[in-house]
Amino acid sequence: MSSESPMLEAVDLHKRFGELNVLNGVSLSVPRGKVMCLLGPSGSGKSTFLRCINHLERVDGGRIRLDGELIGHVERNGVLHELPGRRIVHQRQRIGMVFQQFNLFPHLTVAQNIALAPTTLRKLSKSAARQRALELLDRVGLRDKIDVYPSALSGGQQQRVAIARALATDPKLMLFDEPTSALDPALVGEVLAVMRDLAADGMTMVVVTHEIGFARDVAHLTAVLDGGEVVETGPSERVLESPGHPRVKEFLKHVR
Ligand code: ADP
Ligand code: MG
Numbered sequence: 001m002s003s004e005s006p007m008l009e010a011v012d013l014h015k016r017f018g019e020l021n022v023l024n025g026v027s028l029s030v031p032r033g034k035v036m037c038l039l040g041p042s043g044s045g046k047s048t049f050l051r052c053i054n055h056l057e058r059v060d061g062g063r064i065r066l067d068g069e070l071i072g073h074v075e076r077n078g079v080l081h082e083l084p085g086r087r088i089v090h091q092r093q094r095i096g097m098v099f100q101q102f103n104l105f106p107h108l109t110v111a112q113n114i115a116l117a118p119t120t121l122r123k124l125s126k127s128a129a130r131q132r133a134l135e136l137l138d139r140v141g142l143r144d145k146i147d148v149y150p151s152a153l154s155g156g157q158q159q160r161v162a163i164a165r166a167l168a169t170d171p172k173l174m175l176f177d178e179p180t181s182a183l184d185p186a187l188v189g190e191v192l193a194v195m196r197d198l199a200a201d202g203m204t205m206v207v208v209t210h211e212i213g214f215a216r217d218v219a220h221l222t223a224v225l226d227g228g229e230v231v232e233t234g235p236s237e238r239v240l241e242s243p244g245h246p247r248v249k250e251f252l253k254h255v256r
Contacts, residue, residue: 005068007032007204008053008173013062015048015228022048024228025062030173030221032067033202037215037236040225041251046208049225050175053206054095055088066094067172093121096166100178102158104150104165110137111146114165122169136164140194156187160194167198174198176207192218210255216240224248 008030015023022045030036038046051057053064055072063080064071071091073080083091104113114136115129124132130146137143140160150158159179166174176195180188192214199205199218207219215222215236222240223233224247232239232248243249 005032006030006065007034007067008206009063009065010049010053011063011065013049013052013064014060015045015052015057016060022228023052023059023062026225026228026230027062028223028230028233030204030206033204034220035199035203035205035207035218036221036223037219038206038208038223038225039210039212039215039251039255044225045228046225047177048228050097050177050206050208053173054097054175055092056097058082066091089121093117093169094172096169096171096174098159098162098166098174098176098179100182102150102155102162102182104158104162106150109147109149110142110153110161113150113161114168117165118168132168133164136167137161139167139197140164141190154187155183156190159183159191163191163194163198172204174203174205176205176209178208178210180209180211212240212252212255224251226251 006029010026010028013023013026026049040046048057052059072083072088074083111130111133114133118124118129118132119126133146134143137146140163142157142160145153145157153161180191183191192211196218209215219236222236224231224239226247231245232243240252243252
């Protein structure tokens with residue numbers, strides 16, 4: 001796709017859970033190689049937004065494009081049709097996701113956790129997948145942990161493995177949902193450092209976090225959700241230093 005098209009473009013996303021409107025027309029766009037921080041009070045729809053991008057939830061309206069390609073749907077004569085599950089599985093490989101609770105498989109070693117998607121979805125040979133796991137572990141500084149089980153790792157190490165695992169299918173976009181919120185404060189820095197390196201390598205990322213320092217130093221863009229709507233979006237320094245919206249001012253007071 002052309003280098004001008006945004007890597008992620010979400011247009012007018014709507015999502016309901018029963019009577020509850022959780023996303024009320026969310027439009028956000030992240031250029032290639034940029035990092036967007038997503039802030040907002042609890043319940044504002046941040047996780048739902050990420051889950052819709054990654055097809056963990058089905059949207060009730062709106063369009064999502066990854067690198068110019070419509071995801072989850074195909075458009076015929078202006079009408080959206082849902083893609084079959086196997087096509088969605090394929091598209092989802094282009095999006096890596098990291099959760100608050102690292103979600104590693106406890107019965108698999110670090111190498112097996114990382115190699116699972118590449119071997120099952122991409123038919124990579126076992127030896128090639130192990131080689132790839134080693135490269136990814138190098139990137140997150142955990143090469144020596146390749147054959148241990150998650151329970152032998154600290155929370156920060158587990159989250160770094162989860163990041164390596166999310167990178168294993170060569171995603172074009174990485175989504176992080178409060179990746180450091182479950183960590184002991186002493187372990188937050190090592191995870192943020194890995195994310196900072198990823199950003200420096202040019203990965204396009206959307207990061208839900210309360211780490212305002214990360215938003216200020218690493219994220220090119222910051223968006224604020226409130227009640228399922230984008231109430232503020234723009235360059236991080238502007239949004240964080242001089243937010244226009246009173247709710248955002250209020251919110252930022254509490255997270256500083
Ligand atoms: P945030 O991540 O900003 O805290 P969420 O996206 O998790 O917000 O949730 C937004 C709203 O949607 C909340 O009111 C939450 O209770 C509701 N919600 C989220 N997931 C579901 C679900 N699977 N079923 C019903 N309600 C849900
Ligand atoms: Mg959430």
